[in-house]
Amino acid sequence: MTTLVEFLNESLLLPLHRYSYEECRATADWLLAQMNVRPLVGIVCGSGLGGLAEMLKDQVAFNYKDIPNFPQSTVHGHAGRLVFGTLKGKPCVCMQGRFHLYEGYPIQKITLPMRIFKLLGVETVILTNAAGGLNQDYRVGDVMILKDHLNMPGFAGNNPLAGPNDERFGVRFPCMSDAYDRDLQQLAFDVGAELGYSDFLRKGVYCVLGGPSFETIAECRMLHKLGADAVGMSTVHEVIVARHCGMRVFALSLITNQAVMDYESEEKANHEEVLETGRLRAEQLERLVSNMVMRIEHNSDENINLY
Numbered sequence: 001m002t003t004l005v006e007f008l009n010e011s012l013l014l015p016l017h018r019y020s021y022e023e024c025r026a027t028a029d030w031l032l033a034q035m036n037v038r039p040l041v042g043i044v045c046g047s048g049l050g051g052l053a054e055m056l057k058d059q060v061a062f063n064y065k066d067i068p069n070f071p072q073s074t075v076h077g078h079a080g081r082l083v084f085g086t087l088k089g090k091p092c093v094c095m096q097g098r099f100h101l102y103e104g105y106p107i108q109k110i111t112l113p114m115r116i117f118k119l120l121g122v123e124t125v126i127l128t129n130a131a132g133g134l135n136q137d138y139r140v141g142d143v144m145i146l147k148d149h150l151n152m153p154g155f156a157g158n159n160p161l162a163g164p165n166d167e168r169f170g171v172r173f174p175c176m177s178d179a180y181d182r183d184l185q186q187l188a189f190d191v192g193a194e195l196g197y198s199d200f201l202r203k204g205v206y207c208v209l210g211g212p213s214f215e216t217i218a219e220c221r222m223l224h225k226l227g228a229d230a231v232g233m234s235t236v237h238e239v240i241v242a243r244h245c246g247m248r249v250f251a252l253s254l255i256t257n258q259a260v261m262d263y264e265s266e267e268k269a270n271h272e273e274v275l276e277t278g279r280l281r282a283e284q285l286e287r288l289v290s291n292m293v294m295r296i297e298h299n300s301d302e303n304i305n306l307y
């Protein structure tokens with residue numbers, strides 16, 4: 001006999017929170033039916049970094065509102081379009097706008113696109129975000145290559161993999177000590193050096209919080225002591241789901257503002273500054289990402305034209 005708790009979970013809660021394998025498959029098939037190439041690289045544009053999507057050639061774009069099961073973008077600086085095309089000849093799909101916990105979406109919903117990427121054939125995911133700099137050596141405009149993360153919502157039990165596990169996506173207990181691909185981190189530094197960007201390239205630890213309020217001074221001090229170099233409200237949930245289903249992950253943070261660590265400071269974090277820093281670094285980030293994409297090797301490179 002079904003208990004009251006099971007009944008509530010099955011009939012009221014779970015359907016709101018999760019997508020079955022079949023629902024993910026249906027979304028991916030809907031997209032593939034309108035496409036004659038399969039993307040190998042999936043790119044997520046952070047706040048103010050949507051220009052990355054404009055680099056794609058031979059674009060086919062979908063508004064999120066037209067894609068079955070997709071949430072809508074509600075944040076300024078996140079256009080809400082899924083753009084397919086090629087970048088330096090490599091088939092890519094690009095999310096021009098991501099979803100965040102603070103928009104009120106369940107964590108499984110904001111990470112749904114990662115599973116769609118996987119089912120579309122994506123092998124490598126490149127995530128970008130805007131973040132506040134906690135590391136005192138960082139300057140606004142620096143680009144931090146993620147080597148690791150601190151998952152604060154995860155500490156509180158809000159993990160996108162919570163709930164029943166579907167082995168068709170991945171294992172129950174995925175490893176996260178290798179979440180950020182080391183070869184891709186090195187590639188970013190190599191490409192960055194060739195482009196003359198070494199002065200503003202860093203490597204560090206990103207900490208995700210729920211947002212939408214920016215951090216207090218005490219919170220910034222605490223996060224810094226805990227080992228975080230930058231703080232934001234995204235990316236980590238997507239990384240966990242992408243790694244769970246076996247995609248390679250690379251992530252970078254544009255340091256759009258200095259996190260306020262000092263009670264004497266007059267600075268106040270604000271979204272306008274975040275978007276403005278994105279505009280100032282857009283071109284260099286586009287060059288960095290597109291040159292990386294050109295150099296990433298994929299298992300299915302030889303199959304590109306078969307779909």
Ligand SMILES: O=P(O)(O)O[C@H]1O[C@H](CO)[C@@H](O)[C@H]1O
Nearest residue numbers: 046047129130233234271274
């Ligand atoms: O992480 P992305 O999507 O780049 O956005 C960052 O910028 C917004 C705050 O200005 C927050 O959403 C934060 O997470």
